[in-house]
Amino acid sequence: MKPLVDAAEKAGVYVILDLQPGRTDFLTQAKLYRSLLARPHVGLALDPEWRLKPKQKHLRQIGSVKASEINRTASWLAALTRTKHLPQKLFVVHQFSTSMIKDRKRLDTGHAELATVIHVDGSGPQGAKQGTWSVLRKNAPPVDGWGWKNFVDEDEPMLSVPQTWRQVRPRPDLITYQ
Template identity: 30%
Template sequence: MSRYRLVGYCGLPGAAALGRLGTGDLNQRVKEIEKTARDYAADREPLPVLELLATVTNSSAGSDGTYRTRVPDDTIRRFHDAARRHEALLLLNIQPGRASALDEVKALRKWLVKPDVGIALDPEWDMGPGEVPGDTYGHTSGQELTDVARYLSGIVEEHDLPEKPLVFHQVAVSVVRDQSALRQQPGVVMIKSADGIGSPGMKRDTWRQLVRDQPEGLRTGFKLFYEEDAETSRLMTPKEVLALRPRPEYVMFE
C-alpha cells in the first residue's frame, strides 16, 4: 500500500445525503474519482477507492434489535464490478449499530477473499447496550480494531492475497478508546481517517488531536465533505491536505 495514495468517494445508492456514490451514473463517478485522485497523488501512485456503505445504521431497532441493515449482495457485486473495470479498490463500510463490528465483517467474507476489497469501520455508529444511533456517539476500542485486523490477516494469509486496508473513521478522540491496545497484523494496513467537519482551521485542529500519540505503524487518512465543509467555510485544497503531517495516505470525499 505504501506506493499508493488512496482517494475515493463514499455512499449508498439512493441515499444522496450519505455521499457522492449515492447518486448519478456509477461509472461516471469512478471517472471523477480517477481525475480527483491525480490531484492528490504527489509522491505516490493514485489509487481510486469506492467506499460503499455495506452495513448501514438505522434509527429504529428492527426485528433483530441491531439498529442496522445490510445491503444486498447485488449492490456489492455492482460496485465490485465497477471497481474491477477501473482498477480501483472497493472498501466495504460498516456502521454496526448494536451488532458486533467483527460479526458484520465476517458476514462479508465472500467479498473479502477478493484481492481488491477491504474494510472501513464507522465506530461513531458502533452502539453499546441501551444506546441509540443519532442520540450519542458510538465508540470502539483498540482491542476491537485489533480483532478485526487479525481476522482480515487470516484471510490474507489463507488466500495469499495482497495487503488489505482496514480504515476506521474517527470524528473525535472519544470514538476510539484505549488506542494503545492497537496491534498491527501481517498483511493488513490500518488507517485512521480524521472525520471532522468545518473550516480548514477547525479540521486541522481535529487532525492534530487525532494524530497525537499515534501507535507505531498506524497510517492516516482525511475526510472532506463537499457540502458540510462548504456550508461553514470552504473545501480544503489538495495542497492544504497534502501539507498535513503525517501526510494522509487516504483522502475520502462525502
C-alpha cells in the same frame, strides 16, 4: 453490492467496505462480507461513530469501540488475507474524537497482511479539522498511514485534493470525500 464491486474491479478501482454496525460488533458484520473481502481489490473500514450501545441512538450519540474489538476484526481479516494468499489489504479505522476508540494505544497494528490507517473524519471549519488532526496524531499507536476526509456538504471551506495536499501537515496518505 456485488455488482458495484465487480464494476470497480473491472475498472481497476480499489474498494473499501465501510462498516457502520449499530449494535452489532464489527467482527460479526465483517464476516457477512467475507466473500467480498476475499477479493484482492477490497479493503475494510470500521466506523466507531456508528458502533452503539443498547440504548444509544444514531445521530444523538457518538458511538465508540474498544481496541480489543478492532483487534479481533483485524486479526480475522489478516488471517483471511493470509489464507487466500491475497495482497496486503487496506484496513481503515475512522476517528474524529479521542473517545471513539477506548484504549487506542492497544490497537494491534502489526499485521503484515494489513496496511492500517487512522482516518481522521471530522467535519466543519478547517481550523477545527486541523485541531482534530493534531490531537488524534498525538500519542497514536504506530500505523501504516493517516487519512483525511473532506465532507462535500459540511466542511467550510471544502478542500480540493491539491488544497488538502498543500494545507494538511503532515500530508495524509489517504484522502477521501463524502
